[in-house]
Amino acid sequence: MTTTAADHLLRADGVTVRFGGLTALDDVGLQVAPGSVVGLIGPNGAGKTTLFNVLSGVLRPTAGTITWKGAPPPGRRPHHLARAGIARTFQGLNLFPMMTVLDNVVAGADRLAAGGAFSLISGLGRHHRDERELRARALAALEGFGIAEHAHRLPGTLPYGLQKQVALARACVGEPELLLLDEPASGLSGTQIDALAEQIRGFSRDMAVVLVEHHMDLVMRVCDRIVVLDFGRVISTGTPEEVQADPLVTRAYLGASDDAAPGHTNGAPR
Numbered sequence: 001m002t003t004t005a006a007d008h009l010l011r012a013d014g015v016t017v018r019f020g021g022l023t024a025l026d027d028v029g030l031q032v033a034p035g036s037v038v039g040l041i042g043p044n045g046a047g048k049t050t051l052f053n054v055l056s057g058v059l060r061p062t063a064g065t066i067t068w069k070g071a072p073p074p075g076r077r078p079h080h081l082a083r084a085g086i087a088r089t090f091q092g093l094n095l096f097p098m099m100t101v102l103d104n105v106v107a108g109a110d111r112l113a114a115g116g117a118f119s120l121i122s123g124l125g126r127h128h129r130d131e132r133e134l135r136a137r138a139l140a141a142l143e144g145f146g147i148a149e150h151a152h153r154l155p156g157t158l159p160y161g162l163q164k165q166v167a168l169a170r171a172c173v174g175e176p177e178l179l180l181l182d183e184p185a186s187g188l189s190g191t192q193i194d195a196l197a198e199q200i201r202g203f204s205r206d207m208a209v210v211l212v213e214h215h216m217d218l219v220m221r222v223c224d225r226i227v228v229l230d231f232g233r234v235i236s237t238g239t240p241e242e243v244q245a246d247p248l249v250t251r252a253y254l255g256a257s258d259d260a261a262p263g264h265t266n267g268a269p270r
């Protein structure tokens, strides 16, 4: 199938980010087709999270453009992009520690709430019907992730693997069209990573996914395409097989850590 520019849900072109004298991203391009899983890999410090921060509106690039469904996004701020249908998880869990699991997920339903998540959580808003609906939706999301029984607990009281599921439920509850996952497998056991692989393929039935991950076996299993960053530049793009066979990629990883090379199945511990 030929893919045209209009087929892309998301395009990043010429994205450059400088932090003082450090160029974290240098003329980076990325294209995400609907329903595809795109892997974003590269050694530590390559710029992966920085790119997520640009794509999710947390960070304004020094140069470059983002195109969402063939047009400029409706705004650059995180809430604009969330409302447009872009959700993310964070490299850390980033759950609200003093809010219940359910309220954490309600917070992710912001894009569906007329009055915004704050009014729903605080009870200060006028949108009682919304509130009921969104709490029901959040509970349904928790059920979908198999963690509804923990709805009224604080996230910190749950095992790490379940907290990761809460973070995923919070990202998915707003029914995004694009889900950005920053190291969803970190800290998980082999069995949990197998389950995560199934989940990510399942997500791609409803949304596109961009996956940042150091666990190469997971990346190679679930991704349709992979973009490799090194020192802020794209050094390779292609199918998992193409990227794995690219000597530039091997060299980039060998410079960082033998274990993290895409040919290795265990991935790099972080």
Ligand SMILES: Nc1ncnc2c1ncn2[C@@H]1O[C@H](COP(=O)(O)OP(=O)(O)OP(=O)(O)O)[C@@H](O)[C@H]1O
Pocket: 019, 022, 024, 042, 043, 044, 045, 046, 047, 048, 049, 050, 051, 091
């Ligand atoms: N806010 C910031 N201010 C200054 N430098 C930053 C900032 N955020 C990131 N950097 C630098 O930008 C570069 C890219 O960092 P980034 O966190 O995007 O890498 P990464 O690919 O996500 O790495 P990791 O695999 O370790 O998560 C690094 O050199 C980092 O130190």
Ligand SMILES: [Mg+2]
Pocket: 048, 049, 050, 091
């Ligand atoms: Mg990172």
